[in-house]
Amino acid sequence: MTDLGSQRLKDRVALVSGGLRGIGLACVERFLAEGADVVLTDLDAPGSTLAEETVGRLGQAASYVQANVTKAEDWDRARNLVAERHGILHILVNNAGTDLTGPVESLTDEAWRRIMSINVDGVFMGTRAFAPMMAESGKDVKGGASIINVSSIMGLVGMSEVSAYNASKGAVRLFTKGIAIEFAEKKMPIRANSLHPGFVVTPLLKEGFQRWVDSGVAEKAQDLVDMVSAKTPMGRLADPTELASAAFFLASEDSSYMTGAELVVDGGWTAQ
Amino acid sequence: MGKRLEGKVALITGGTSGIGAGTVERLAAEGAKVIFTGSNAAAAEKVCAATGAQFIRHDVCDAEAWNALMAQILEKHGRLDIAFANAGTESGDSNIEDITIEGWNNVIGVNQTGAMLTVQHAMRAMARNPQGPTGSIIVNSSMNAHRAMGNFVAYSVSKAAVIALVKAAAVHAGNSKYQIRVNAILPGVVETALISNLIEKSEDPAATRSAYESLSPMGRMAKVEEIAGLVAWLSSDEAKFSSGSEFTMDGASTAGMNGV
Numbered sequence: 001m002t003d004l005g006s007q008r009l010k011d012r013v014a015l016v017s018g019g020l021r022g023i024g025l026a027c028v029e030r031f032l033a034e035g036a037d038v039v040l041t042d043l044d045a046p047g048s049t050l051a052e053e054t055v056g057r058l059g060q061a062a063s064y065v066q067a068n069v070t071k072a073e074d075w076d077r078a079r080n081l082v083a084e085r086h087g088i089l090h091i092l093v094n095n096a097g098t099d100l101t102g103p104v105e106s107l108t109d110e111a112w113r114r115i116m117s118i119n120v121d122g123v124f125m126g127t128r129a130f131a132p133m134m135a136e137s138g139k140d141v142k143g144g145a146s147i148i149n150v151s152s153i154m155g156l157v158g159m160s161e162v163s164a165y166n167a168s169k170g171a172v173r174l175f176t177k178g179i180a181i182e183f184a185e186k187k188m189p190i191r192a193n194s195l196h197p198g199f200v201v202t203p204l205l206k207e208g209f210q211r212w213v214d215s216g217v218a219e220k221a222q223d224l225v226d227m228v229s230a231k232t233p234m235g236r237l238a239d240p241t242e243l244a245s246a247a248f249f250l251a252s253e254d255s256s257y258m259t260g261a262e263l264v265v266d267g268g269w270t271a272q
Numbered sequence: 273m274g275k276r277l278e279g280k281v282a283l284i285t286g287g288t289s290g291i292g293a294g295t296v297e298r299l300a301a302e303g304a305k306v307i308f309t310g311s312n313a314a315a316a317e318k319v320c321a322a323t324g325a326q327f328i329r330h331d332v333c334d335a336e337a338w339n340a341l342m343a344q345i346l347e348k349h350g351r352l353d354i355a356f357a358n359a360g361t362e363s364g365d366s367n368i369e370d371i372t373i374e375g376w377n378n379v380i381g382v383n384q385t386g387a388m389l390t391v392q393h394a395m396r397a398m399a400r401n402p403q404g405p406t407g408s409i410i411v412n413s414s415m416n417a418h419r420a421m422g423n424f425v426a427y428s429v430s431k432a433a434v435i436a437l438v439k440a441a442a443v444h445a446g447n448s449k450y451q452i453r454v455n456a457i458l459p460g461v462v463e464t465a466l467i468s469n470l471i472e473k474s475e476d477p478a479a480t481r482s483a484y485e486s487l488s489p490m491g492r493m494a495k496v497e498e499i500a501g502l503v504a505w506l507s508s509d510e511a512k513f514s515s516g517s518e519f520t521m522d523g524a525s526t527a528g529m530n531g532v
Contacts, residue, residue: 177527184489184524198513233446235452238513245510254501257460257494260527264517268446271439271516 022202026240069122081258119168143256158178180260198266231270286359289341294496351374365378383430442516459524488523
């Protein structure tokens with residue numbers, strides 16, 4: 001029987017993009033609590049208050065590298081750091097993402113390309129950068145290495161004035177299935193699954209709600225929280241730790257036969 | 273984290289063999305008090321001896337017997353936290369041209385009506401839990417819900433039907449302000465004793481094994497304990513914001529084009 005105590009990711013190395021905030025940070029904290037070494041990437045400068053405070057608080061097992069997920073050279077730098085510091089990578093969470101809302105006819109080319117670049121190119125480039133290393137590292141792990149791509153319920157169902165975000169998260173969903181089949185058929189020991197959060201209390205969500213308030217869609221952000229809660233069968237939004245526990249399941253040996261699948265954590269939103 | 277299911281009471285139908293027996297073992301190992309049902313008392317004895325779980329002989333299709341079963345569980349434990357609607361059959365199944373009404377009724381009765389009765393009685397019990405209406409209900413569907421098998425029409429239909437059952441029950445729980453979650457698992461081919469026997473008894477066991485294994489791009493079948501790990505996760509508070517969803521664990525069998 002598997003050891004069901006803590007430390008189930010002992011001797012594992014993980015990388016989480018967008019690791020300074022929200023779901024990414026919750027994943028970082030959970031993986032550390034389970035005994036993994038974690039490299040987190042984000043846009044902030046290494047000397048920034050947030051990066052310094054976060055990494056200082058997280059301790060020795062955590063390290064930070066500044067990286068823009070849309071830039072191949074930044075992924076190269078992250079890979080070099082992982083190679084130097086650990087030489088292995090078992091878990092990759094392609095989490096960094098952004099949002100975009102508005103009527104389709106009002107979306108600019110730049111805004112469209114920006115969200116596709118961050119949400120889709122970022123997942124592709126992260127996978128490309130680390131697949132060879134993970135194929136090696138995965139040989140020593142039951143079920144192999146694990147890539148966790150953060151999609152959304154908006155990658156499963158459409159929503160008015162969310163078309164660009166829908167398109168980007170739908171792309172993540174099917175990119176994940178493609179690589180899952182590819183790795184499995186080539187006997188590369190890497191599993192790949194997509195994670196589909198519903199509405200989660202994160203800085204990105206709060207910023208998005210504030211923009212809706214600013215544009216007059218709602219009077220105050222709490223009204224939007226109440227509206228979303230009322231439309232969710234479980235009657236509330238998710239906490240980032242509830243996504244981290246799903247990411248942990250996908251990172252752990254318990255999901256050793258799960259690849260090309262979708263893990264939905266949405267309080268019942270897409271069931272109705 | 274320790275034992276994630278310490279203090280929880282779990283009911284597993286069809287627990288005497290296969291995925292059911294593996295899940296009895298896993299939930300018990302994580303600290304749950306497990307009650308399991310089935311019809312094979314001899315097989316049940318072995319599971320009880322290995323896990324310390326309690327066996328109650330019970331037929332999932334017997335609507336009357338459900339009341340007695342739940343009364344027995346609640347009298348002893350006073351609560352129900354986890355229910356795994358696992359009992360299933362393909363006995364009497366065939367293709368659409370050849371299936372008899374008896375065969376159809378048997379498969380639909382166990383897989384579909386049996387699952388409905390399990391979810392119904394579990395939700396009624398959980399709604400009255402002493403700490404408030406909480407719990408996790410898991411229904412064993414199959415990847416065949418989405419990829420039908422020509423020679424198993426009733427099985428394919430029943431496994432698709434229970435996904436709608438799960439969603440309707442999850443939405444009802446939300447409407448009722450229950451913190452009761454209902455989810456479906458969709459395993460691929462799992463190397464249970466049933467499948468092993470089918471392989472051994474086939475004309476060319478090696479070819480049959482290979483055919484099963486090649487359904488997954490991973491080139492192997494799932495092990496019972498891998499599916500049990502998914503059930504354990506859904507049973508635990510780790511999954512406390514997931515409800516009304518499908519959890520596929522099939523080694524990418526359904527992620528791509530069928531037969532490619």
